[in-house]
Amino acid sequence: MTVTTEIGKPRARKEDARLVTGQTMWTDNIQLPGMLHVCYVRSPMAHARIRSVDVSAARSAPGVIAAFSGADFAAEQGSLPCAWPVTPDIVIPAHPPMATDEVRYVGEIVACVVARDHYAAADALEKIDVDYEPLPAVLDMEAALAEGSPQVHEAGNKCYEWVFANGDLDAAFGDAPVVIERTYRQQRLIPCAIEPRAVVCEPVGDEFTLWTSTQIPHVVRFLAAAILGIPEHKLRVVAPDVGGGFGSKLQVTAEEFLALLIARKVGRPVKWTESRSEGNLAVHHGRDQIQRIKLAAGSDGRLRGLSVDLLADMGAYLMIITPGTPLLGAFLYNSIYKMDAYSFKCTGVFSTKTPTDAYRGAGRPEATFAIEHAMDDLAAELGVDPLALRQRNWITHSEFPFTTIAGLTYDSGNYEAATAKAVELFGYDDLRKEQAARRESGDQVQLGIGISTFAEACGWAPSRILGSLAYGAGGWEHAAIRMLPTGKVEVVTGTSPHGQGHETAWSQIVADQLGVPFEDIRVLHGDTQVAPKGYDTYGSRSAAVGGAAVVGACQKVVEKAKVIAAGLLEVAPEDLEWTPGRWSVRGDPEQGRTIGEISLATFAAHSLPDGVEPSLDSEATYDPENFSYPHGTHLCAVEVDTETGQVKIRSYVAVDDVGVVINPVIVEGQVHGGIAQGIAQALFEEAAYDADGNLLTVTLADYLVPSAADLPTIATDRTVTPATTNPLGVKGVGEAGAIAATPAVVDAVIDALRPLGVTDIEMPCTAERVWRAINAAKGGAR
């Protein structure tokens, strides 16, 4: 029997000690002897042929060691990897880290300066002369697919078409009493981790160490080795303290490859740190889809069929999982609802904009937005309460495990329980009454209620499923336990945290498994020399997959300790029983050895049983059979000033079911942060381009990341339905808030305004857009 003591405790984090005192090791803090600084020339044009690049004047500028253009790397730089060729006939254009012939978005790297300090490098950039021949920008997805459109790449603007269908669509839609057809737009977003990216590379002989602000040191190592021809065993990749990611650092970047190539050329350590303006141009963007949705239902509100037709903007090139990102939503448009038929089509489209890729939720926020928004539209069409419509259609808790129309098997959940809790906490009925009264009185400030009864698929793992989707990697996770002679424990994990608190949460797991104090455990990560195996951190996978690997490694330690304890106690192993932290003789509990005593005895190795190796250290690799399926009900009430269009979030309730909770404080923090990003998409943020393809939101003065004054206090609660797909029963929480929040907020705004005739507002719902929608509904100009 395992007595749980640490799992579930609201432990304050181990990580914080260095973070609140400024002792953090960000990549940009690294200083090495003789280190040089790199600055890049980036294309100021959305699309152009490069006629010539002249770096000679820069080379002779003060403090400059070298300057390079794409031609200098042409033979060795290869092409940045796309690891998810989603269809056999997908177009994957060459993507040199430094452009050689053509540039296809503002911000693409064209040349670089290597100098003694950052100021000298930045000064010399101005001496580089690039002659561009302008080519037409391609900015609109529908226009890009039309006959005669200018081409981003020779092979055309269509990247791929991916389809999925299940059930009899014709029957579902044929004589359906109600069919709603809508087009929604997912605006382009910029992830904006507060730490800008940075890379440091140190060459020693023919070996390299690369420090990089990344979520995926192991993947960077593998792909840099495979593509640049640096032998894998001679490349060490380190993710030191990393200041947020949200998917933006789930990438293998031009700047990482170029740091290796430049360091090799100049034979000295090099550093590159981006400015925020550089980052908004060059870090991959998120979302940017047009969603055409058709939803068929009976007159009783029972769903019959759903058809989804997406256009997804890839941007100019395919990054690591660019084409697959919209497909992560393909299996979730049906969400928690039962229906007879479902079809999904996604067309990937190239544009002359920054490449898109994973951003918190990656495909699932888009899917959840669309279905929840469509459910509200359907409820309005039918004249029923939108919550009642959801209840009419959702999978009930007695139906699990449930295989959905999209083919996923949801292992567990209880949508009724989470919703009941949320409705009570929110005061749903009272708010509906107040809404009715305000409508009745024609109040200038109208009240709207948004509902998001969401589920998602995360715990990004099952290698076999990923393989079946043409994903170019596996999804297992690795852990090792090192028992130190003094009884202290080192945990090596292949996950790579950047704010999530793995050092704390993994310590809680190990404390329970081995029965050692929380304080006696140290978690090591993010360095391929220390933690050599792993698939890193994204897709809310770390606890469900990496945590499960930690459990597996601990269990092996306990089994090894049993054999050694039996030798020490001179009894047979089967006569021993385990209580956390100690093997003792069954029926004679005084006779026993703690795990620390066993560890010391193993270190001495004087009296181990014959044939037993003197080590308790163990490792485990875990690959689950299925994803995990967090769910929850988020309810949002907004007040909308119908004269000004101003939206104010009045209350927000989130009841999440993320399975077993390792640390409730960390879980709540993830929910808060996810919701903040979901609200940001709903109300504030948009990456905007002008007609020439220039990004207009290059700085944080233009791209409106919300501040404390912009966001509400969120009321959170939980239900706990353990996952059955991993030994911890955890489901993942990193993305849930970002997936749930956007439709809750936008639907609340529209709910407030439906009596005025407003049925849709494009995100972000700024005061101007809301005012224009109200005005248009009144018959005025937009």
Added chain:
Amino acid sequence: MTKVSMTIDGVRYDDDVEPRMLLVHYLREVAGRTGTPIGCDTSNCGACTVLLNGLSAKSCAVLAVQADGGEITTIQGLANGEWHPLQRTFHEEHALQCGYCTPGMIMAAVDLLRANPNPTEQEVREGLEGNLCRCTGYQNIVRAVLRAASEGAAS
């Protein structure tokens, strides 16, 4: 080059700097005080906030020469034997995740509580408007500042 001298976290520094050098670059690259990070280039994010002569300042918006003769406190100089109350409440209230905004957020909060020792929740939210956090949604940051205030952090 221009000669500057200033006190950083209680230690006197004298250096020759380019007149255009930003204070944050001086702190990080000349004085080696890397606890103060840089998050943007338009003074929007506040990650680089320090105390300059007792008042909060975004050190990316100040030239090193403007700080000549000044006294600077960074996150690395805030603890006095034991953690400052805000460092403690940020830890205890889980007011940080990745921690990149934390130095600036704490230094801005120090100045906020100096000016207003007993702020309301709304006053905390508005007072920290110049410091962006992408991880926490600010809820626990606000809670940590209110708790530090209630425990008399400003006194």
